[in-house]
Structures are given as C-alpha cells and as structure tokens.
Amino acid sequence: xxxxxxxxxxxxxxxxxxxxxxxxxxxxxxxxxxxxxxxxxxxxxxxxxxxxxxxxxxxxxxxxxxxxxxxxxxxxxxxxxxxxxxxxxxxxxxxxxxxxxxxxxxxxxxxxxxxxxxxxxxxxxxxxxxxxxxxxxxxxxxxxxxxxxxxxxxxxxxxxxxxxxxxxxxxxxxxxxxxxxxxxxxxxxxxxxxxxxxxxxxxxxxxxxxxxxxxxxxxxxx
Amino acid sequence: xxxxxxxxxxxxxxxxxxxxxxxxxxxxxxxxxxxxxxxxxxxxxxxxxxxxxxxxxxxxxxxxxxxxxxxxxxxxxxxxxxxxxxxxxxxxxxxxxxxxxxxxxxxxxxxxxxxxxxxxxxxxxxxxxxxxxxxxxxxxxxxxxxxxxxxxxxxxxxxxxxxxxxxxxxxxxxxxxxxxxxxxxxxxxxxxxxxxxxxxxxxxxxxxxxxxxxxxxxxxxx
Numbered sequence: 173x174x175x176x177x178x179x180x181x182x183x184x185x186x187x188x189x190x191x192x193x194x195x196x197x198x199x200x201x202x203x204x205x206x207x208x209x210x211x212x213x214x215x216x217x218x219x220x221x222x223x224x225x226x227x228x229x230x231x232x233x234x235x236x237x238x239x240x241x242x243x244x245x246x247x248x249x250x251x252x253x254x255x256x257x258x259x260x261x262x263x264x265x266x267x268x269x270x271x272x273x274x275x276x277x278x279x280x281x282x283x284x285x286x287x288x289x290x291x292x293x294x295x296x297x298x299x300x301x302x303x304x305x306x307x308x309x310x311x312x313x314x315x316x317x318x319x320x321x322x323x324x325x326x327x328x329x330x331x332x333x334x335x336x337x338x339x340x341x342x343x344x345x346x347x348x349x350x351x352x353x354x355x356x357x358x359x360x361x362x363x364x365x366x367x368x369x370x371x372x373x374x375x376x377x378x379x380x381x382x383x384x385x386x387x388x389x390x391x392x393x394x
Numbered sequence: 395x396x397x398x399x400x401x402x403x404x405x406x407x408x409x410x411x412x413x414x415x416x417x418x419x420x421x422x423x424x425x426x427x428x429x430x431x432x433x434x435x436x437x438x439x440x441x442x443x444x445x446x447x448x449x450x451x452x453x454x455x456x457x458x459x460x461x462x463x464x465x466x467x468x469x470x471x472x473x474x475x476x477x478x479x480x481x482x483x484x485x486x487x488x489x490x491x492x493x494x495x496x497x498x499x500x501x502x503x504x505x506x507x508x509x510x511x512x513x514x515x516x517x518x519x520x521x522x523x524x525x526x527x528x529x530x531x532x533x534x535x536x537x538x539x540x541x542x543x544x545x546x547x548x549x550x551x552x553x554x555x556x557x558x559x560x561x562x563x564x565x566x567x568x569x570x571x572x573x574x575x576x577x578x579x580x581x582x583x584x585x586x587x588x589x590x591x592x593x594x595x596x597x598x599x600x601x602x603x604x605x606x607x608x609x610x611x612x613x614x615x616x
Contacts, residue, residue, distance in 0.1 A: 179509065186559040217557050217586035218440065251591065254476040287401065335439050337408040364439035367591050369473065 186214055194222060204232050208359065211377035215369050224362050226348060231329065231357040232378065235304060238328030240382040242266050245375055246296040247368075248289050248307045248334075255372030260379040264386070269303075271295050289313040297325050304378075306331035308371030311343035318343075318350040329357045331374045333366030340364055408436055416444060426454050430581065430599040437595035446584050448570060453551065453579040454600065457526060460550035462604035464488050467597055468518040469590075470511050470529045470556075477594030482601040486608070491525075493517050511535040519547050526600075528553035530593030533565035540565075540572040551579045553596045555588035562586055 190213050194201065199222045201209050212221045239245075242265030247253045253270040261268055271277050271292040281291040289310030296303060297320045305327045307313045311334050317327070332347045334340050344360050351358035359374055412435050416423065421444045423431050434443045461467075464487030469475045475492040483490055493499050493514040503513040511532030518525060519542045527549045529535045533556050539549070554569045556562050566582050573580035581596055 182558075182560045189559045214559070215557065216589065217559065217562075250476040251473050251594070254472040255590070335437065336404075337411045337436070337439065338404045340439075367438065368477070369589050369591050372473070 183214075190214060193219065197222075199223070202227075204230075207381055208232055208374055208377040211380075212361075212370055212373045215373035218365070220363075220365060221361065221370075224365060226358075226360050226362055228348070228352055228356070228358045231359050232381065234357040235329035235359070236378045236381040236385060238302070238304060239264055239266060239378055240386055243302060243304055243328045244269060244300050245304045245306055246270070246293075246300055247371060248272060248292060248313045249309045249368045249371075251368035252306060252308045252371040252375075255369060256375050257379055260376070260383055264379065264382055269296070269300065287312045290316045293317055293320070297327075301325060302328050304329045304331065304375065306333075306371045306375055308333050308335070308366055308368040310334055311336065311339045314343040314347045315339075318347045321350050321354050321356055326354075326356060329359070329378075331371055332358060332360040333370045333374065335364065335366040335370075337364060340366075405436075412436060415441065419444075421445070424449075426452075429603055430454055430596055433599035433602075434583075434592055434595045437591050440587070442585075442587060443583065443592075446587060448580075448582050448584055450570070450574055450578070450580045453581050454603065456579040457551035457581070458600045458603040458607060460524070460526060461486055461488060461600055462608055465550045466491060466522050466525045468492070468515075468522055468525045468527050469593060470494060470514060470535045471531045471590045471593075473590035474528060474530045474593040474597075477591060478597050479601055482598070482605055486601065486604055491518070491522070509534045512538045515539055515542070519549075523547060524550050526551045526553065526597065528555075528593045528597055530555050530557070530588055530590040532556055533558065533561045536565040536569045537561075540569045543572050543576050543578055548576075548578060551581070551600075553593055554580060554582040555592045555596065557586065557588040557592075559586060562588075 190210050205227050209222055209225055244266050245268045247270045250270050253268050256268045272288055277288050277291045281288045289312045293313045293316045305317055314332050317330055330351055332344050344362055348358055348360045412432050427449050431444055431447055435441055466488050467490045469492045472492050475490050478490045494510055499510050499513045503510045511534045515535045515538045527539055536554050539552055552573055554566050566584055570580055570582045
C-alpha cells in the first residue's frame with residue numbers, strides 16, 4: 173500500500189478483506205444479497221450488517237431492475253442524496269430527490285401537525301409513486317411508508333435503514349412486515365443501526381448491479 | 395412514544411438512553427469529551443465509539459472556540475458537508491466547504507499524479523489554513539494533512555474519522571501522533587470505523603458547544 177494507490181485498487185483490496193473476514197466469521201451470504209451486504213460493510217467497517225440486513229424475496233433483483241428502467245430515488249436526508257452515485261443513476265435514466273429542506277414540506281408538516289419526514293414521504297408518494305424510497309434517518313418516514321403501502325402505494329423498493337434509539341426498531345419491524353404482506357421489495361437493517369451512509373450504500377450497490385446487467389463492458393470501478 | 399413526538403423530545407430521550415447504557419457498560423466519559431462522544435453514538439447507534447474516539451488535550455475546547463470565532467470547516471466528502479448544521483455554522487460566522495467535486499481539483503490531482511482527496515486538502519491548506527479539517531472518507535487526505543502539519547500548517551482542529559480496510563488505521567495513527575507532537579487539536583476515531591456521518595456528528599457537537607458558549611439562551615434543540 174502506498175499513498176499513490178488508485179481508488180479502484182483500494183476498493184478491490186477492501187472487498188477481498190471483507191470476503192475473507194466474513195469466511196473467518198463463518199458467515200456465508202446469500203449470493204443474491206452479497207453485493208449489497210458487502211458494500212454496506214465496506215461503507216461502515218461494521219460486520220454486524222451481515223446479520224442485520226434483511227431482504228424480502230428478490231428485493232435486490234427487483235430493485236436493480238427498477239433502477240435499470242430509470243426509477244427515481246427519494247431519500248429522507250440530503251446526506252443520503254449526496255452519497256448516491258449520480259453518474260450511475262443518470263446513466264440509467266433516474267434522478268435522486270430529497271424533499272426534506274423544501275419550504276413547501278415544512279409548511280405541509282406544520283399544517284398537518286406532523287414531521288417534515290412524514291410530509292416529505294407523502295409528497296414523494298404523490299409525485300413519484302414508483303420510486304425507490306430510501307430512509308436512513310426518520311422512523312416516522314418508515315411508518316408513513318408502511319401506512320401508504322397499506323393504502324395501495326407500490327414503490328419499486330423500500331430501503332429502510334434509519335438509525336437511532338427511539339421507535340427505530342419498531343418502525344423497521346412494521347415496515348418489513350407490511351412490505352412482506354403486500355409483496356413490496358424491501359431491504360431493512362434490523363435493530364438500531366443504519367444511517368444516511370448505509371442508505372446510500374444500499375442504493376449504490378443496486379445501481380452498480382443494474383449497470384452491470386445493462387452493459388457489463390462499461391462497468392467502471394465501484 | 396407516538397408518531398407525533400417532536401424531534402426535540404426524541405433527541406432528549408435518545409441521549410438519556412445513551413447515558414444510561416454507557417453507565418450499564420461501566421464506561422465513564424471524560425466530561426470535556428462527553429458531548430462529542432454521545433453525539434457520535436447518537437448518529438451511529440454504535441457504542442464502540444466510546445472507546446475508539448481519541449482526543450488530544452483540550453481538542454474539544456479549542457475546536458469549539460475556533461468555531462465560535464467563525465472558523466470555516468473543510469470536509470473531504472459532500473455527504474459530510476451536507477450533514478453539518480449550516481444554520482449553527484452561519485450564526486457563528488463560518489462556512490463549510492468541500493472541494494472534492496471541483497473540476498480544478500480533478501485537474502490538480504491528475505497533474506500531480508495523486509488522489510483528488512490529496513489535491514483538495516492541499517487546496518484547503520492554501521486557502522483556509524486555519525480551518526477545521528474534517529475527513530470521514532480518505533486516508534490519503536489524513537496522510538496529506540499530517541505532512542502539511544510537519545511542514546508548518548496549523549489548522550484549528552483536525553477531525554480524522556475515515557472508514558475502511560486499507561491504510562485507514564495507519565493513517566489515523568500517524569495523524570494523531572503528528573497532531574500530538576505539534577500541538578494541533580485532533581479528534582480521531584481509532585480503528586477501521588468512521589465515515590461522513592461521524593465527521594458531521596463531531597463537527598455538529600462542537601458547533602452546538604460553541605453556540606452554547608456564546609449564547610446559552612438561544613440554544614435550540616440539537
């Protein structure tokens with residue numbers, strides 16, 4: 173390792189270390205979920221995610237296929253938005269949105285007596301009903317998504333990875349159960365951990381998978 | 395806990411849970427560093443940081459004092475930039491910058507045969523020599539900061555919290571040792587863990603401390 177190693181080499185070496193340490197820990201990943209799990213570990217250096225990330229059946233395949241068809245992504249933080257590979261997303265025809273800081277959302281939240289996260293998800297459901305919804309912050313956003321799915325919303329995928337100590341575990345359990353029941357693809361980090369970097373990492377892993385499916389020759393380093 | 399709890403209440407409850415669990419784990423934080431450590435745990439739900447965050451003497455006090463005087467912050471990712479409380483920073487007279495995506499930096503990196511992170515830190519050192527330098531991503535940025543300090547740079551504070559598997563541990567150890575030797579305040583997450591959310595959390599904890607020092611009455615919820 174020198175100071176001048178290329179990012180591509182560092183990433184390759186990191187992924188090899190992660191694969192080796194997973195084996196040493198006796199953890200065997202489901203092949204269909206491995207790319208997402210390894211990318212989240214790469215982003216956090218936290219092997220807990222190998223056991224905490226839960227996937228509805230075919231969530232990765234269906235999420236990547238939707239992104240391959242140009243699905244948009246809606247996040248609940250500007251941090252997650254900033255962490256999503258805009259280049260990969262734009263090549264596939266998608267865009268990333270975060271409505272949390274929009275004055276309109278603050279106004280709607282105030283009028284409705286609710287949080288901005290809830291108002292932002294209501295807005296997303298109305299304007300981007302087939303988006304990938306990625307929440308790395310607000311359990312209230314997850315609970316709202318669960319309610320909306322019960323009322324008929326069918327997002328392409330829900331990435332439910334808020335972090336925290338209050339209402340986080342319960343909101344993830346409810347979301348996962350509702351998504352399973354209504355056959356909505358979901359990737360959820362059970363437990364307290366998660367965050368904007370995790371939300372972005374899950375989305376990026378799916379974007380790279382989608383890019384590979386479309387044109388493996390054009391794949392850069394991820 | 396209802397869906398309609400205010401963010402301020404959730405934050406207060408979360409901080410109480412963190413304090414209680416730290417006690418249960420037999421961990422007693424140095425009072426001067428407690429606000430930073432608790433905020434990082436709040437951001438990650440990861441108690442490892444109680445043992446991994448290392449501080450040079452008076453790093454919190456000196457970092458907060460610099461921000462109170464309007465010091466700028468330079469980050470090595472747009473994610474960290476997006477996570478820093480702009481409102482708190484602007485009230486104190488500071489700004490946050492990230493040069494990673496600037497075309498000029500890509501050009502400088504190419505010419506110098508180095509990474510964009512290194513070129514961005516060189517640029518920061520030249521234009522904002524007294525800034526708070528916050529790295530949540532690139533170990534090459536940390537190594538460059540260490541070199542620059544040896545050559546005479548005196549940033550107001552270095553927040554060294556990159557995440558990863560290659561060269562990360564070594565870069566943090568070198569940075570902490572150089573900062574200690576040259577009396578530059580530093581807050582470093584030893585080991586592999588860290589990231590943009592951690593970099594932002596450390597900066598925000600210091601911004602809130604700085605705001606409280608200036609005007610405790612104006613303190614909102616953090």
